[in-house]
Amino acid sequence: MNFNVSCSNIMFSIQQTRVIPGLLIFIAGVLAGCSGQTGISYPESSISGSTMGTTYHIKMVDTLITESQIRATQLRVDSLLLAINQSMSTYIPTSEISRFNQSTEINSPMKISPQFAVVLKSSLDIGHRSGGAFDITVMPLVNFYGFGFKKAAAHLPTTHELDSLKRFVGMQHLMFTDSTISKDTPELSLDLSAIAKGFGVDAVSDFLAASGFENTMVEIGGEVVCCGYNKNGKSWQIGIDRPYFGEKPGEILQHVVALSNYAIATSGDYRNYRDVDGTRISHTIDPRTGKPISHQLASVSILAKTCMLADGTATAVMVMGDVEGLKWLEATPEIEGLLIVRLSDGSFREFLTSGFNQFLVH
Known part of the structure; x- marks a missing residue:
């Protein structure tokens, strides 16, 4: 074909x-x-x-x-792709995105690379234009359902579990400039896989x-x-x-x-x-x-x-x-x-x- x-x-x-x-x-x-x-x-x-x-x-x-x-x-x-992976892969503990996800500091700006900033800006734009249908802060939910870097739960979430997870999802929790990002809740984590x-x-x-x-x-x-x-x-x-x-x-x-x-x-x-x-x-x-x-x-x-x-x-x-x-x-x-x-x-x-x-x- x-x-x-x-x-x-x-x-x-x-x-x-x-x-x-x-x-x-x-x-x-x-x-x-x-x-x-x-x-x-x-x-x-x-x-x-x-x-x-x-x-x-x-x-x-x-x-x-x-x-x-x-x-x-x-x-x-290969060098170019390695750099992108090192920036955006949630499966690399030392990547930019992993360091941000692991951080529990709030309102503490973290420096990001220009390429990370480009992807983040586009992600937030699509997210706002889609009314939240696209949201890179969805990582806690992705992990719970077994499609992320953490072990999946063996069951579908209860109403209480779902409400708890959703508290940490939302672009309003992410602060972004051209060179830094920060979070207003320690549990916020990002997923750029989409x-x-x-x-x-x-x-x-x-x-x-x-x-x-x-x-x-x-x-x-x-x-x-x-x-x-x-x-x-x-x-x-x-x-x-x-x-x-x-x-x-x-x-x-x-x-x-x-x-x-x-x-x-x-x-x-x-x-x-x-x-x-x-x-x-x-x-x-x-x-x-x-x-x-x-x-x-x-x-x-x-x-x-x-x-x-x-x-x-x-x-x-x-x-x-x-x-x-x-x-x-x-x-x-x-x-x-x-x-x-x-x-x-x-x-x-x-x-x-x-x-x-x-x-x-x-």
Whole structure:
């Protein structure tokens, strides 16, 4: 199967099938019949590795790239991703976010790196615009339900437990400047997992562009952004999975989209979940209720100019559900979305924003 994504003069293709928790994208080569030049093939180089608890894949199309350039580029990419992980991973005890989460000091500003500040600013913006559907202070709830860095509770929370946890959730407890953060309650802790991979994709793509690579694809854990063209000089395409439980990425597609100068990120309910007390619970937690989502929205795919924006927006819409989410997306400029709802008989119904159809490959 073949797909592509392209974002801000970026385009790329990955020849790989893999299961990504919460992400519904299978990336591969290029579908026949897409726009662009034909009968042309350019040299293509690949880089892959591990980061953020998942893997990354990069493709670079260039007539002059050398093996030494490839090796040097991978070293720089690994270094860049290591720095991001060291800043935003809750699984690294010495990371910036872990040090903040572990701190019990209140109203005591902690210095943060510029990249942490960028992600935090975007997170708070999406949070405010979504009415709290996206909230990076949700970590206490994520941990309780077993999707964080702490051991999960063996039961669903009682009303008292839920009320207690919710007291420590809310952006009003976080104070932020361009270079510092602080908390007004010792229990406040942050979770950037719904947006950090998108930032990582953007950061690597920007690095490649600054290094002179015009035709690249970058993917981290299923989040994608691209520049230029693939090795055949064609537009890139990406397939969006139909959200069946247990299916491998790329086996059954809902749609294929053709993209240029866009990123794509997908969030869903069928790759990352747990069974607790006989109930299947999603890894997506609604910060407003303190509970895992329970509506019928199964998958959200978001197209945006940056992968960070697409990543965070996909989670926000997944929390909202199809009715609230579609209405919000239609009122949000420069973002398009595909929402797939799972019906009671196991079939699916989809809802598209008004501009999404132009990206579909028919």
